Amino acid sequence: MADTKVHRASTFAPVNIAVIKYWGKRDPSLNLPTNSSLSVTLSQSDLRTHTTASCSPSFPSDSLTLNGASQDISGARTQACLSELRSLRRSLEQSDPSLPRLSEQKLKIVSRNNFPTAAGLASSAAGFAALVRSIADLYALPSSPTELSRIARQGSGSACRSLFGGYVAWEMGSEADGSDSVAVEVAPASQWPGMRAVILVASAEKKDVSSTAGMQATVKTSSLFKQRVETVVPARMKEMEKAVQKKDFEAFAGLTMRDSNSFHACCLDTEPPIFYMNDASRAAVRVVDRINEAAGRKVAAYTFDAGPNAVVYYEEKDEGLVAGVFKSILGKVEGWEGEKGAAVKEAQVPGGTEAAVEKLRMGISRVILTGVGEGPIKTEEMLIDEKGETI
Amino acid sequence: MADTKVHRASTFAPVNIAVIKYWGKRDPSLNLPTNSSLSVTLSQSDLRTHTTASCSPSFPSDSLTLNGASQDISGARTQACLSELRSLRRSLEQSDPSLPRLSEQKLKIVSRNNFPTAAGLASSAAGFAALVRSIADLYALPSSPTELSRIARQGSGSACRSLFGGYVAWEMGSEADGSDSVAVEVAPASQWPGMRAVILVASAEKKDVSSTAGMQATVKTSSLFKQRVETVVPARMKEMEKAVQKKDFEAFAGLTMRDSNSFHACCLDTEPPIFYMNDASRAAVRVVDRINEAAGRKVAAYTFDAGPNAVVYYEEKDEGLVAGVFKSILGKVEGWEGEKGAAVKEAQVPGGTEAAVEKLRMGISRVILTGVGEGPIKTEEMLIDEKGETI
Numbered sequence: 075m076a077d078t079k080v081h082r083a084s085t086f087a088p089v090n091i092a093v094i095k096y097w098g099k100r101d102p103s104l105n106l107p108t109n110s111s112l113s114v115t116l117s118q119s120d121l122r123t124h125t126t127a128s129c130s131p132s133f134p135s136d137s138l139t140l141n142g143a144s145q146d147i148s149g150a151r152t153q154a155c156l157s158e159l160r161s162l163r164r165s166l167e168q169s170d171p172s173l174p175r176l177s178e179q180k181l182k183i184v185s186r187n188n189f190p191t192a193a194g195l196a197s198s199a200a201g202f203a204a205l206v207r208s209i210a211d212l213y214a215l216p217s218s219p220t221e222l223s224r225i226a227r228q229g230s231g232s233a234c235r236s237l238f239g240g241y242v243a244w245e246m247g248s249e250a251d252g253s254d255s256v257a258v259e260v261a262p263a264s265q266w267p268g269m270r271a272v273i274l275v276a277s278a279e280k281k282d283v284s285s286t287a288g289m290q291a292t293v294k295t296s297s298l299f300k301q302r303v304e305t306v307v308p309a310r311m312k313e314m315e316k317a318v319q320k321k322d323f324e325a326f327a328g329l330t331m332r333d334s335n336s337f338h339a340c341c342l343d344t345e346p347p348i349f350y351m352n353d354a355s356r357a358a359v360r361v362v363d364r365i366n367e368a369a370g371r372k373v374a375a376y377t378f379d380a381g382p383n384a385v386v387y388y389e390e391k392d393e394g395l396v397a398g399v400f401k402s403i404l405g406k407v408e409g410w411e412g413e414k415g416a417a418v419k420e421a422q423v424p425g426g427t428e429a430a431v432e433k434l435r436m437g438i439s440r441v442i443l444t445g446v447g448e449g450p451i452k453t454e455e456m457l458i459d460e461k462g463e464t465i
Numbered sequence: 466m467a468d469t470k471v472h473r474a475s476t477f478a479p480v481n482i483a484v485i486k487y488w489g490k491r492d493p494s495l496n497l498p499t500n501s502s503l504s505v506t507l508s509q510s511d512l513r514t515h516t517t518a519s520c521s522p523s524f525p526s527d528s529l530t531l532n533g534a535s536q537d538i539s540g541a542r543t544q545a546c547l548s549e550l551r552s553l554r555r556s557l558e559q560s561d562p563s564l565p566r567l568s569e570q571k572l573k574i575v576s577r578n579n580f581p582t583a584a585g586l587a588s589s590a591a592g593f594a595a596l597v598r599s600i601a602d603l604y605a606l607p608s609s610p611t612e613l614s615r616i617a618r619q620g621s622g623s624a625c626r627s628l629f630g631g632y633v634a635w636e637m638g639s640e641a642d643g644s645d646s647v648a649v650e651v652a653p654a655s656q657w658p659g660m661r662a663v664i665l666v667a668s669a670e671k672k673d674v675s676s677t678a679g680m681q682a683t684v685k686t687s688s689l690f691k692q693r694v695e696t697v698v699p700a701r702m703k704e705m706e707k708a709v710q711k712k713d714f715e716a717f718a719g720l721t722m723r724d725s726n727s728f729h730a731c732c733l734d735t736e737p738p739i740f741y742m743n744d745a746s747r748a749a750v751r752v753v754d755r756i757n758e759a760a761g762r763k764v765a766a767y768t769f770d771a772g773p774n775a776v777v778y779y780e781e782k783d784e785g786l787v788a789g790v791f792k793s794i795l796g797k798v799e800g801w802e803g804e805k806g807a808a809v810k811e812a813q814v815p816g817g818t819e820a821a822v823e824k825l826r827m828g829i830s831r832v833i834l835t836g837v838g839e840g841p842i843k844t845e846e847m848l849i850d851e852k853g854e855t856i
Contacts, residue, residue, distance in 0.1 A: 297723075298730055301692035328736075332688075335738045339689055339730035345719075346754045347726045353744045363737045 080130040080462040081176055083211035087204035087450040089121040089195060090114065090235045090242060091271070091385045093330040093377055094314050095337040098293045098303060102286075103150065104252040105231045108293060109307040111244045112260065112314050113235045114269060114387070117447030121195060125185040125204035126457035127212045133180035139464065140185045140201070154228040155206055156181065163213040176213055183208070184457040184464050189442070195273070195383070202229030203236030207450040219449065223257035239263045239449035241318045243311070266321045268390040269446040272397045274404070276354050276382035277439045285380045288341065288348045295345040302340055307333070323389050327366075327375035330387060334377040350380050354437025357430035358384035361399065364424040369395055382437070390445070394421050397443065403431050409441035418443070471521040471853040472567055474602035478595035478841040480512040480586060481505060481626045481633060482662070482776045484721040484768055485705050486728040489684045489694060493677075494541065495643040496622045499684060500698040503634045503651065503705050504626045505660060505778070508838030512586060516576040516595035517848035518603045524571035530855065531576045531592065545619040546597055547572065554604040567604055574599070575848040575855050580833070586664070586774070593620035594627030598841040610840065614648035630654045630840035632709045634702070657712045659781035660837040663788045665795070667745050667773035668830045676771045679732065679739045686736040693731055698724070714780050718757075718766035721778060725768040741771050745828025748821035749775035752790065755815040760786055773828070781836070785812050788834065794822050800832035809834070 090113040098108035136156065138145040147153070163177040183205060189195055206226040210217055223234035227244075234256065235242040240263035247254035283291070292299055310329055317325035341348040351359075355378055362376045362384075373392040377385050388396035398421030401410060409415060423431060459465050481504040489499035527547065529536040538544070554568040574596060580586055597617040601608055610628040618625035618635075625647065626633040631654035638645035674682070683690055701720055708716035732739040742750075746769055753767045753775075764783040768776050779787035789812030792801060800806060814822060850856050 297697045298689040298692050298727065298734075301689050306688045332734075332736055335736070336689065336734050339734040342733060343689075343723075343727050343730040345723055345726070347750060349747045349750075352747075356740045356743075359738060359740075 078130060078132045079174075080128050080132075080458070080460055081174070081212055082126055082128040082456055082458055082460075083208050084124070084126040084453045084456050085204050085208040085211060085450050086118050086122050086124050086453055087200045087207055087236055088115045088118045088239065088447055089197070089200045090232065091116060091377065091379065092232065092235070093326070093375075093387070094307060094310050094333050095377075095379075096231055096244065097337050097340065098289050098299065099231070101250075101252065102290065104255075105151070105227050106252045106255050107231060107244065107246050109303040110246045110311045111232070111235070112311060112318075113232070113242050113244075114271070114446050115236065115239045115242060115263065115449060116271065116444045118451065119447075120442055120444035121189045121200070123185055123187050123197070123200035123204040124453070124455070124457065125183060125201075125208045127205070127208035128182045128458045128462060129176050129179040129212060130182070130462050131179050132462060133182050136181045138183045138185065138205075141187060151229050152205075155202065155225055156209070158225045158228070159206065159209045159213060159215070162215050162217065166213070166215070181209065182458060182462060186457060195275075198230040199232040199236045202226045202233030203450060205229065206233070207237065211452055220256045220258055224253065224255065227252070227255060227257075237449060239447055240265065241446075243315065260315050261318050263446045263448055266318065267446065270388050270390050270393065270397070271444050272386050272388070272400055273442040273444065274354075274358055274384040274386065274400065274434070274438045275409075275440040275442065276352065276437055283348050288344070288380060291348065292340050292344045296340050296343040298343045299340045302336055306336060324372045327372035327387070330375040330377050331362075338378060350382060351378055352382045352437065353433050355382045355384055357433035357437070358386070360430040361403070361424075361427050361434065362386060364427050365396060365399055368424040394419050399423055400441065403434055404438055404441055407438060407440050409443065412443075414443045469521060469523045470565075471519050471523075471849070471851055472565070472603055473517055473519040473847055473849055473851075474599050475515070475517040475844045475847050476595050476599040476602060476841050477509050477513045477515050477844055478591050478598055478627055479506045479509045479630065479838055480588070480591045481623065482507060482768060482770065483623065483626070484717070484766075484778070485698060485701050485724050486768075486770075487622055487635065488728050488731065489680050489690065490622070492641075492643065493681065495646075496542070496618050497643045497646050498622060498635065498637045500694040501635060501637045501702050502623075502626070503632070503702060503709075504623070505632060505662070505837050506627065506630045506654065506840060507662065507835045509842065510838075511833055511835035512580045512591070514576055514578050514588070514591035514595040515844070515846070515848065516574060516592075516599045518596070518599035519573045519849045519853060520567050520570040520603060521573070521853050522570050523853060524573050527572045529574045529576065529596075532578060542620050543596075546593065546616055547600070549616045549619070550597065550600045550604060550606070553606050553608065557604070557606070572600065573849060573853060577848060586666075589621040590623040590627045593617045593624030594841060596620065597624070598628065602843055611647045611649055615644065615646065618643070618646060618648075628840060630838055631656065632837075634706065651706050652709050654837045654839055657709065658837065661779050661781050661784060661788070662835050663777050663779070663791055664833040664835065665745075665749055665775040665777065665791065665825070665829045666800075666831040666833065667743065667828055674739050679735070679771060682739065683731050683735045687731050687734040689734045690731045693727055697727060715763045718763035718778070721766040721768050722753075729769060741773060742769055743773045743828065744824050746773045746775055748824035748828070749777070751821040752794070752815075752818050752825065753777060755818050755821075756787060756790055759815040785810050790814055791832065794825055795829055795832055798829060798831055800834065803834075805834045806832075
């Protein structure tokens with residue numbers, strides 16, 4: 075009787091939100107970036123992907139299901155991840171013939187997000203990190219998170235940073251084959267655990283330009299971009315690593331806001347221009363600026379990815395000054411109902427924000443309260459049963 | 466009996482809208498720019514300032530009235546213009562003692578715009594150009610427009626370009642005293658008379674940051690700005706002069722849009738970021754991009770000054786393709802009721818613009834149809850009578 079055993083492994087993987095932004099590929103097929111970047115990994119109790127990878131001789135073909143919907147995995151990016159992982163498994167099998175030949179079996183992968191996909195919440199980063207981590211566990215690969223980050227990067231650039239918790243740098247590297255374009259830990263979450271974030275989710279509006287297409291256009295047409303990648307970001311990376319090491323929130327905040335603006339400036343300098351921020355995003359900028367002015371120091375830092383959502387970082391001790399103001403403004407939208415939301419005390423909205431407050435109320439449909447968190451976590455909660463059926 | 470004669474001179478002066486933008490002062494007190502710029506002077510039948518300058522021994526003090534309201538002229542900028550002009554008059558009087566001693570008399574200046582002031586329509590450019598030109602005429606100065614542009618520049622940088630009609634460059638110059646920071650004609654209106662513009666006036670929203678304050682902040686804090694002024698603009702100035710000489714609208718349009726975006730990118734890269742464009746502005750960008758795509762060539766070019774209004778340039782022969790689309794979208798707002806507006810044929814709105822059309826209808830309150838026009842024009846229509854009274 076043939077072997078029909080179903081091997082399984084399950085992982086939770088986090089979202090990360092960059093504070094020094096990744097924008098631009100020097101090699102699109104390998105997802106090699108034009109500059110290094112740095113992110114904060116967010117807590118998985120709020121945002122995470124749960125993925126079970128399984129393989130069995132009885133599976134007819136590789137498959138991936140996300141939130142119940144079958145996904146196309148024939149794309150070069152997913153294929154690159156699968157074939158790299160299989161090849162690592164094959165090496166193990168070759169050096170130890172007692173191991174089952176999992177590399178020859180088809181994979182069945184089932185994934186679920188605990189948040190709405192494609193709401194501009196970096197779901198592809200968590201998705202590819204979970205995919206790579208769960209298959210690596212399934213294959214019992216001895217690879218380090220940094221080694222796996224090289225693989226996840228090929229699926230989605232920013233996914234490489236979701237292999238770690240805490241504060242994570244993606245070093246751009248210089249090798250043509252991308253072997254040194256990997257993620258490394260700058261500091262674990264435990265070193266600066268008080269980092270919090272409130273995410274202001276903008277009312278759904280279809281994104282004009284995908285990140286991949288947008289990046290290519292910027293690299294090709296922006297005349298300011300070269301300055302950003304060659305001069306501006308390298309200096310900021312060093313300063314940001316220092317700010318994280320020293321837990322210097324004011325430095326962290328200044329760099330975070332400047333770099334978000336620099337990234338969106340390069341989008342605007344693209345031909346045709348790319349706009350990810352809308353009037354609600356600009357209102358969030360204005361309110362954060364006024365919160366900081368009123369506090370007399372930088373207590374909040376906004377950053378925007380390739381979409382209108384604002385991610386506002388702050389320190390736990392300043393929750394009232396930051397999340398409290400947004401609760402006063404947006405207390406009626408979804409997201410405050412849990413324990414964390416209830417604990418936030420409403421605070422006075424700084425003056426000079428009347429127009430911004432109105433724009434936020436019109437344009438923000440939900441908030442998510444979160445904070446710095448851990449890297450991928452192995453779990454026994456399986457999304458595929460012992461027979462290979464989706465649970 | 467003492468001489469009480471009232472000497473008078475009157476001028477109409479035009480607005481200009483830059484296609485290579487002025488943003489940044491290397492010397493704030495002399496209004497010396499960080500880069501050269503280039504503009505199109507707009508027709509005075511649509512937008513102009515009418516100014517009468519007068520002097521008389523009976524006037525008690527210098528005064529300036531704009532649209533019926535008395536203006537403060539004690540500021541350094543206005544004073545610089547007045548004292549430079551007086552000093553030129555004094556030289557004339559010294560070399561020809563038969564001339565009346567107008568330089569010793571007080572000035573009374575009355576000014577009226579045929580368009581709403583401070584709607585972000587470059588009113589200060591027309592205003593200072595009219596002020597300088599009318600006083601120069603009053604004083605019978607032999608100065609050339611370029612010589613007068615050096616004076617007007619000190620009142621408001623972009624005013625120097627309104628001393629000429631047609632296509633005008635403001636050469637940044639290199640002298641510390643600003644003596645070579647002047648406007649020159651690139652081409653007269655008659656050389657490329659078919660240039661038209663439709664201005665989409667955004668619903669009044671108070672400007673966040675004045676141009677002067679904004680420029681200073683950009684120069685001081687933007688890390689991309691240096692690239693713009695040292696590399697990007699010098700190359701574009703040459704290309705734009707060539708495009709105007711060759712009447713190459715496609716080249717003109719590409720440069721115009723890229724440079725507007727580059728300027729606003731530097732505003733966004735400022736700390737704190739400056740936003741002049743709003744959702745309606747971005748909608749105008751989107752519609753122009755789609756008009757060009759649908760036409761298969763660049764028939765329209767948007768540009769935005771320090772405010773949300775879109776100025777869309779096009780050639781007369783393409784009126785239907787450009788103004789026609791905006792008439793279909795915005796036919797109900799003010800501005801189409803005249804002969805020019807009635808002559809515009811509504812045209813089909815290109816697809817993929819549904820959201821943009823809605824944003825334009827919500828955010829644009831008025832259109833102005835105009836085109837390239839002449840420089841300041843001397844007129845006998847006086848705003849001050851022979852007795853020195855405002856008419």
